[in-house]
Amino acid sequence: MNANTTNTELSLSLRPDDEYNIRLVATGEDLPSEIITVSVPQVVSIDVQGPVMMPLDHSSSFSLTCTLTLAPQVNDTMVEMYWAGPDLIAFNSTTDGDIVLDTLEPAMISVNDSVVYTLTLSFSSLQASQVGEYVCRALLNDNDIFTLTSNYSISVQVPTPMVTASVNTTGRIFESNGIQLLCTITITPLDVNHTVTINWFGPNGLITMNDAKYIISTGIINSTNYESSLTFTASLSDNGTDYYCTASVGRTSTVNGSELITPATATSNNINVIIESEL
Numbered sequence: 482m483n484a485n486t487t488n489t490e491l492s493l494s495l496r497p498d499d500e501y502n503i504r505l506v507a508t509g510e511d512l513p514s515e516i517i518t519v520s521v522p523q524v525v526s527i528d529v530q531g532p533v534m535m536p537l538d539h540s541s542s543f544s545l546t547c548t549l550t551l552a553p554q555v556n557d558t559m560v561e562m563y564w565a566g567p568d569l570i571a572f573n574s575t576t577d578g579d580i581v582l583d584t585l586e587p588a589m590i591s592v593n594d595s596v597v598y599t600l601t602l603s604f605s606s607l608q609a610s611q612v613g614e615y616v617c618r619a620l621l622n623d624n625d626i627f628t629l630t631s632n633y634s635i636s637v638q639v640p641t642p643m644v645t646a647s648v649n650t651t652g653r654i655f656e657s658n659g660i661q662l663l664c665t666i667t668i669t670p671l672d673v674n675h676t677v678t679i680n681w682f683g684p685n686g687l688i689t690m691n692d693a694k695y696i697i698s699t700g701i702i703n704s705t706n707y708e709s710s711l712t713f714t715a716s717l718s719d720n721g722t723d724y725y726c727t728a729s730v731g732r733t734s735t736v737n738g739s740e741l742i743t744p745a746t747a748t749s750n751n752i753n754v755i756i757e758s759e760l
Contacts, residue, residue, distance in 0.1 A: 535607055547617030562620075658715050660712070728747050
């Protein structure tokens, strides 16, 4: 038996996504043949690039780009690509709304002998309702339909509200006088159902509606501004005490898979109450 080994390179041109059984036969005494299976991939990758998390800024714009890379051997495959939102409805316009396609058809380029298709989804004005999972799908028609999907989740961070506390009573405050403190809250506009929770804190901690000493009144000025007042009768025991308010923004329901990230509770400045004796 010949102990020498010879390496031979075999070059074949094969169609993508087809499987081939190739018989390798070595000539010589007692040398068996070998059957190997070769499978040629049609698709190298499908990938989406974009921001992972965005602060909620209605003036900001960004885009998601879906890239489909085919094997170098692919040259006669029909490719369709589309983007769909969290509602799984495909985007099909380049002009309507805040979310548009840069082009209706994917752009094709050649990179390192591979065929690359791209389709970009652009956001002109970020909204809270736009959070969730976006799907890029590619359909390849090469005798058989072949579908590829890549998912991408957009998370949005809601900014912390601005909270300011002030005394809404003018002049010097004497014992037995009425005193009113005011809490003003400004939030970023949200186009989804949400809540704004306002709390008051005094010398003994959290003040509730059940506390007979205080009257709390909260109202909505407009979609971005809220107000709460704390009214009570002043006593000398209140002199030198601090009051402040807090505000938090929350969801009233799940928004597209809970990708809307609400901010931490915001705390106002302290109000130091000065009460003077009537004597």
